Amino acid sequence: NCPAVPELDLLDRFKAREKAAESLQAMGALAKTEAYENNVGFSDRSDVPIEPRISEQWFLRYPKTKEALAVVRDNLIRFFPPHWEKVYAQWLENIRDWCISRQVWWGHRIPAWYRKAQIPSSKSQNGEEIHVGINPPADAENWTQDSDTLDTWFSSWLWAYETMDKETRKKFYPTSALVTAPDIIFFWVARMIIAGLEFKPGKSDSVEDNIAFRDVYFTGLIRDKLGRKMSKSLGNSPDPLELIDKYGADGLRFGLMRIAPRGQDIRFDEKQIEEGRNFATKLWNVARFRQMHGPSDVAPKIDKEAVSIYALELLARLNETIDAIEAAYREYQFNTVAQRLYDFVWSDYCDWFVEAAKTEIFGSDEAQKKSALAVMDFVLSAILRLLHPFMPYITEELWSLLDFGKTSIQFALPPEKIRLDDVPELTGKRRLVSALYQTIQAGRNLRAESKLPSNRKIRFILRTDEKLISSQISTLTRLLNAEEVELDPKYQSPAGNPVAVTPLGEIFLTVAAADRAGERQRLDKEITKIEVEMRAVEEKLGNKSFVDRAPAAIVEEHRQRLKAFSVQLEKLKHAREGLN
Incomplete structure (x- = not known):
């Protein structure tokens, strides 16, 4: 619109420019015309050039x-x-x-009105000629509202x-x-x-x-593997319904939550959703395992003096997980919540406790079996309630399947920690379980490094003076899938037998015709690893600033680690010398 120049008013902008140039030329006011190239943006919708236009605004x-x-x-x-x-x-x-x-x-x-006698919609008018308010002026017929x-x-x-x-x-x-x-x-x-x-x-x-x-x-954004923002034009956005069909709604939901750091963008990979599906399958299978051994108890009674040391470790880990989850929720770290639940369910509960508890569940002592099942009920009930915000469908189904409540899990109270400070020698029992688990892991590593199949029964020998573990031999044997685990504080290994140093002592894998060269290579790697870790601890302890400023408990912990590394290194070098 250009009412001030009638010959240009209501013309198309491109026609108006040509007409303006002609008028300037006729007036002798145009010095020259010159063609030039310029980058002009175009509208995605109308495919016309986008140009600035001066206008009055509020x-x-x-x-x-x-x-x-x-x-x-x-x-x-x-x-x-x-x-x-x-x-x-x-x-x-x-x-x-x-x-x-x-x-x-x-x-x-x-909410602005102008006198009809004035220029319509002009925001430059003054005083009484403009009315601003939620309601129109009393004589509204004489006014025009801003468009x-x-x-x-x-x-x-x-x-x-x-x-x-x-x-x-x-x-x-x-x-x-x-x-x-x-x-x-x-x-x-x-x-x-x-x-x-x-x-x-x-x-x-x-x-x-x-x-x-x-x-x-x-929140952050979900991007593709190349870091690009997902969009229809790029065609890089997965169909959530297809993902749900393939991995389940809970698998999709948990998989995404677990990899989404607070407020940061993430790169989408379907592998992460597959891990969510696998976790849901693991949860289903372990709940079904419990169902196979009779009805669950809604309010199981935990006899803390009768339960196994593995159950005490699990209950302590559950308390730590609840504390960590509550702290993460307060800071909106939802991926931390998901990861802590993943670690607790997959590792602490399934990989360690359930496997250790099978010794009692399949044993002849009925009291021990009931004790193990009661701990399972207590912990599974807590797991389902903690997981429900992330995996609502499977947790609702398992809540009903295990008969943990007459109403929906949505109305169940959050789990509370179980009191363990009255358990005699709890710290010592937890330390023993940790040592047993590390010994089992070392034995499994020996099997893998010796390229022996996991389903093959093998004989292990543990050289130790620790008398407390004699009652745990059956559990050690099960978790190592061993033919036998023998305790021998004076065992002398033939040269070439694979060995690992554990908190309980040295564990030997007894196999015929052991690969001496391979065992030498493995021990050399272990010695190098321990030496690197020792140097790192020695450097910290040699740093006066660290020793003076760090809490005394931390400094003492480093000193104990250095002492343990020295013992391990000495034993590994002794085993290595036996292969020369």
């Missing part, structure tokens, strides 16, 4: 910007991850007026409290947490904070009662 000068900075700086509102606080502060410290008007049909219309609409964020910035009536607001405002993406910190998050501080919708005028929320959790 602007809002932001209120309460200093106060909005202060509530985040003083941690009345916390950002997760906290590094987004710097981005937020940088924007508020350099803030400009907000253009709130838009030239689109759909939206809240600008512009408000920026969509102009209504969104009121969302934190305008979605609630007064009674609801008294109960739930300020809200607890906002989950959003970091790319709208300016569009939405900062403006909601400002709106709350300006309009004071809280139950008092205090700042604490008028902040929009207490926590803001910023």
Whole structure:
């Protein structure tokens, strides 16, 4: 539109330019014309050039910007991850007026009216010739409302409290947490904070009662393997329904949550979803194993004096897992929650406890069997409740299958830690279990390095003076899949027999015609590894700053590690010399 130059008014912009050049030429006001190339952006929708156009707009000068900075700086509102606080502060410290008007049909219309006698929709009029208000002027027939609409964020910035009536607001405002993406910190998050501080919708005028929320959790983006943002045009976005058909909804959900660090982008790989499916399968199988041995107990009684040392270790690990999960939830570290649950279920429960408990479950002592099953019921019930937010379908099904409750698992209370501080010599028993597990792992490694199949029964000899483990031989034999585990404190191994140093002593793998060259090579690697670890500890202990500033318990722990490494190294070198 160009009413000031009638011959150009209502012409197409390209025709108007040609006509303007002709008029300037006729007036003698055009010095020269020159062709040049330039990069011009084109609209994706209409495929026409995008050009700037000067127009009159409505602007809002932001209120309460200093106060909005202060509530985040003083941690009345916390950002997760906290590094987004710097981005937020940088924007508020350099803030400009907000253009709130838009030239689109759909939206809240600008509440401004102009006298019909004036130029329509002119925002440059003064005083009484323009009416601003929610309601039109009394003589509305003599006025014309501005045709512009408000920026969509102009209504969104009121969302934190305008979605609630007064009674609801008294109960739930300020809200607890906002989950959003970091790319709208300016569009939405900062403006909601400002709106709350300006309009004071809280139950008092205090700042604490008028902040929009207490926590803001910023999510990351899921990208493809090349790090590109997923989009329809690139065709790099997987179909979630196809993934659910292939891996299950729980597998998809858990697989993604486990690999999504707080507020960071992740690169999508279907392998990660497959791991989620495998975890769900593992959980199903271990629950079915429990079901095979009779009905579950909703409220099992744990006799802490009668349970095995492996059960005590599991219950202690469950307590540690609950503590770690609660701490991670407080910091919105959902991937940490998922990983801790994955480690506890797969390793602590399935790989170690269930396998160790089979000695009691398949044994002749009925009391020991009942004790092991009671611990299974207690721990499985806790596992399902802890996993339910991540894997709602399988946990609901197993909750019903194991008859842990008459109603949905959704209404079950979170699991509580079991008291273990009254267990006699708990620390010593846990240390023994740790030593047994390390010994078993060392024996399995010997088997693998000797290229012996895991299903082949093999004889092991443990050279140790530790008398406490004599009652654990049956469990050692089962977990090592051994033909026999013999305790011999004076055993002299033939040259070439594979050996590993463990916290309980040296464990030997007795096989005929052992590969002397291969065993020498393996021991050389072990010796090198121990020497590297020893040097690292020695350097720390040789650092006066570390010794002076570190807690005494940490320094002592390093000294004990150095002593243990020295003992291991001496035994490994002795075994290596026997092969010369």
